[in-house]
Amino acid sequence: MPIEDREEASLVTHAMAKDTLSRIRDVETEQVEFRKGLVKLGRICGYEIIDGRMDTEYVTIETPLEETMGERVNGLDDVVIINVLRAATPFVEGLLKAFPRARQGVISASRDEEAGRNEEGRFPITVDYVKLPEITEEDTVIVADPMLATGSTMAVVLEHVVQNAGEPENLIVLSAVSAPEGLLRVGEQFPGADLLTVAIDDRLDENGFIVPGLGDAGDRAFRTT
Numbered sequence: 001m002p003i004e005d006r007e008e009a010s011l012v013t014h015a016m017a018k019d020t021l022s023r024i025r026d027v028e029t030e031q032v033e034f035r036k037g038l039v040k041l042g043r044i045c046g047y048e049i050i051d052g053r054m055d056t057e058y059v060t061i062e063t064p065l066e067e068t069m070g071e072r073v074n075g076l077d078d079v080v081i082i083n084v085l086r087a088a089t090p091f092v093e094g095l096l097k098a099f100p101r102a103r104q105g106v107i108s109a110s111r112d113e114e115a116g117r118n119e120e121g122r123f124p125i126t127v128d129y130v131k132l133p134e135i136t137e138e139d140t141v142i143v144a145d146p147m148l149a150t151g152s153t154m155a156v157v158l159e160h161v162v163q164n165a166g167e168p169e170n171l172i173v174l175s176a177v178s179a180p181e182g183l184l185r186v187g188e189q190f191p192g193a194d195l196l197t198v199a200i201d202d203r204l205d206e207n208g209f210i211v212p213g214l215g216d217a218g219d220r221a222f223r224t225t
Contacts, residue, residue: 082132108130132160
């Protein structure tokens with residue numbers, strides 16, 4: 001089953017998703033291959049969302065020889081993808097290969113790592129830019145960020161989405177790697193969200209990084225420190 005539903009989240013179990021994630025986890029994987037891997041992973045996740053979360057309908061088709069029945073995916077024109085800058089940019093590039101007609105939103109949000117986590121385990125979050133398209137009840141909204149660690153950033157991003165459109169009926173939070181703490185926080189705060197990830201890792205370290213994780217996805221994708 002490509003998407004495996006668990007209590008805390010749903011897992012993308014496609015073999016190529018797991019293979020690609022294993023490759024980008026590797027410390028020896030350099031920037032170009034890391035970015036390509038995130039793009040590939042986004043594309044695979046996009047196709048799995050289509051297969052596991054979207055309905056199809058039977059349609060009549062006229063082939064060059066005769067009339068027959070076929071299947072079409074419903075809702076491909078009603079998809080909104082929200083890019084959580086900056087690490088999600090290559091991830092979203094892959095999603096757009098599966099949803100080329102998707103409307104796109106951008107939220108630039110980052111955690112203040114110098115401030116550290118508070119007693120609840122949250123980081124202070126700075127939001128520098130928000131640009132969202134119109135979102136309707138019929139839309140499938142995919143909020144993409146490759147790393148879901150403490151859930152601090154994602155919770156703030158989702159607050160902006162909800163303020164803009166209410167809580168969409170089909171709201172998917174998509175990540176490559178998640179920590180149990182982040183899934184719990186986002187799930188409790190947004191119980192209607194469909195939490196979808198390729199891997200649920202062991203824990204967070206004292207600095208709030210996912211272990212074993214894959215390092216800082218933004219730094220590895222953009223060659224910054």
